[in-house]
Amino acid sequence: MADAPGVRPLRILHVFRAPLGGLFRHVLDLARGQAERGHEVGIFCDSTTGGVRADQVFAELAGTLSLGITRVPMSRYPSPTDAMAQISAVRTRARLAPDIVHAHGSKGGVYARLPALLSPGRRYVTAYTPHGGSFNYKPGSTEHRVYMAVERLLERATDMFCFESAFIAGRFEAYIGHKPRSDHRIVLNGISEAEFAPIDHSGASFDLLYLGELRSAKGVDTLIDALALLKRRDGLQPRLLIVGSGPDEAELKQMTVERGIGEQCVFEPPGPIRTALSKAHVMAIPSRAESLPYVILEAAAAAQPLISTDVGGIKEIYGPLHAHRLIAANDPVILAEAIRSALAMPEAERREQSADLAKHVRANFRIDTMVDGVLGAYRDAMARRARP
Template identity: 80%
Template sequence: MTDTSLPRLRILHVFRAPLGGLFRHVLDLARGQAERGHQVGIFCDSTTGGARADDVFADLESLLSLGVTRVPMSRYPNITDARAQMSAISVRSRLDPDIVHCHGSKGGLYGRLPALASPGRRYATAYTPHGGSFNYKPGGTEHKLYMAVERLLEPATDMFLFESRFIAGRFEAYIGHMPRTDHRIVLNGISDPEFVPVDHTEASFDLLYLGELRSAKGIDTLIDALSLLKSRDGLAPRMLIVGSGPDEAALRALTISRGIAEQCVFEPPGPIRRALSRALVMVVPSRAESLPYVILEAAAAAQPLVSTDVGGINEIYGPRHRNRLIPANDPVVLADAIRSMLATPAAARDAQAADLARHVRENFRLDAMTDGVIAAYRDALAKRSEAQPERPVKAA
């Protein structure tokens, strides 16, 4: 799809790690924007993502006419920040984009800090937090520091693009007001092929955890719930754990100490639909989320789900299903929910999952996300052009 009625845009996406839902979001946007005739580039970290990120970028090479630039970046404040910041400035200057779209707290810093000192710039900045610094526990030193940075960079942001109502609410609660510059909510979207129901005829596991292996994801609560099912109810559901992260060794040890190691199989990240097909029910025990793609993808594929009620997950579930969500950090409630779901006849589970898939199809479409973001870009550029009519948006 090419938008021929308006000038094509030069778009640079800036973020840190080519991992997880944020990476998926950027890839979907970049691909959709390129297919609509815009010129797109990426600036991100070179030390994360591994072979999978290398393969993805190689596949996208022909679409990304502004290329992929990767430099070392640190997750936390570090001396490498200064070098990465200078590289970001250099790349932006060389590519001369119309839009610098920043993703996550680190991308927001690299893309918006130079803009703070350039109020007369031609290009417009867009910022999608993806949770990022807004998922830190309020009141702590880190949270206060990151919120101070967010307040500092707000005037350098032409367009805030919140991917969920939840994160927009977090911004208002932690910053003290909704953005004073332009802002809107553009929900994450799923492509049509992802709405094909997954086939469970070869499933050999009862449960699936899919995601990062770190504390915020609540996998320890899930392990405790399985231990409780075994000791209290005499149940031993088999669980496939697909993912990687800093807590992998500790979680493996926890399955041993809780006496359920023989029920659990750990595997590295892989294609999501293959993982979904191998288990009857996916469990999301998270303590914190924004609007997680893993649930969007699983729900679209009509995968039966047990999930905690955190972040924007209730937006995905919608009014018909959000009462099925459970509180985080409670292994007893989680164990009961897993037991109930596994005891539900397969036909009833599938009907429930199909109804949730219909809700996702109605509200979380990839084309709507891509077009909504591009429309926001154009509005931001129009406001900037009004202030500088002598410098129109460049055509490709």
């Protein structure tokens, strides 16, 4: 789809840290969509994360992104490497001369907006999408206070806030103490038409699927405890496929053995989501914290039966007709009951429920709507910056 006739193409540089997870998916979808509409697009991100998958994706994109892909070492937490990465970001921006510098995540927000703070008369526009990031730290902690101080400082260098969910927009207001003083809007994440094709479960050999990172915030330990409870209390032994990687992988594998459910659980490395969805009848997301997770968007669009906790922006994905199905986080007893009920539900009823949720997602979370909404935000910000 091309941009509107007669509208000048934009030069857009996306700045973020890790080519991983939902943030990476979001940037890729935006970059592809913007390039398809005739804009010149580039990426600036970390060179030490993402592995083979990121290398493959960037190789495929090389001919699409006319402003290229620049990767330099970046650290997740503040470190001496930040200075070199910041210098590289400034040089890349100067070389590419973008109209828009779009920052994603807290680290990308620093690299893109700190130089802008020192250039109030700059020609280019800064946009910022937090994606959770620093807003997911526990309020009152030292880290949270430091990161919110940085966010308040960099707000002055932000022409446009593009929140991907009402949840993160609300967290900004709650933690910063006010709504953004510059322009801001919510542009929901979107997915493609192909992702609405229903999953075929005829070959499914697992009852449950967990798909995501293996770290504390994702609540996989709660899921393991729930399965142990079902076995001990009810004599139920649903088989669980855990697809993902992360810092807690070894600990979680050991936990399945210690809880007596090791033989029920199979771990697999990350892979295509639709392949994983087809292997299990029900997907479980026991997260303690989320923003607007793509994994739930994709599964819901594909009419995958779901069990999910009520955290972050997940309620926005479920909508008013399905939000009552969400459960409290960090509670193995509640999760065990949800699993028992979902697996006992007649398959036809599960399919009907899942198809209804897919309709809601189709109506509210589309890639074209997301790309057009972000481009519209850019244009509005540029018009304001051009005024005397």
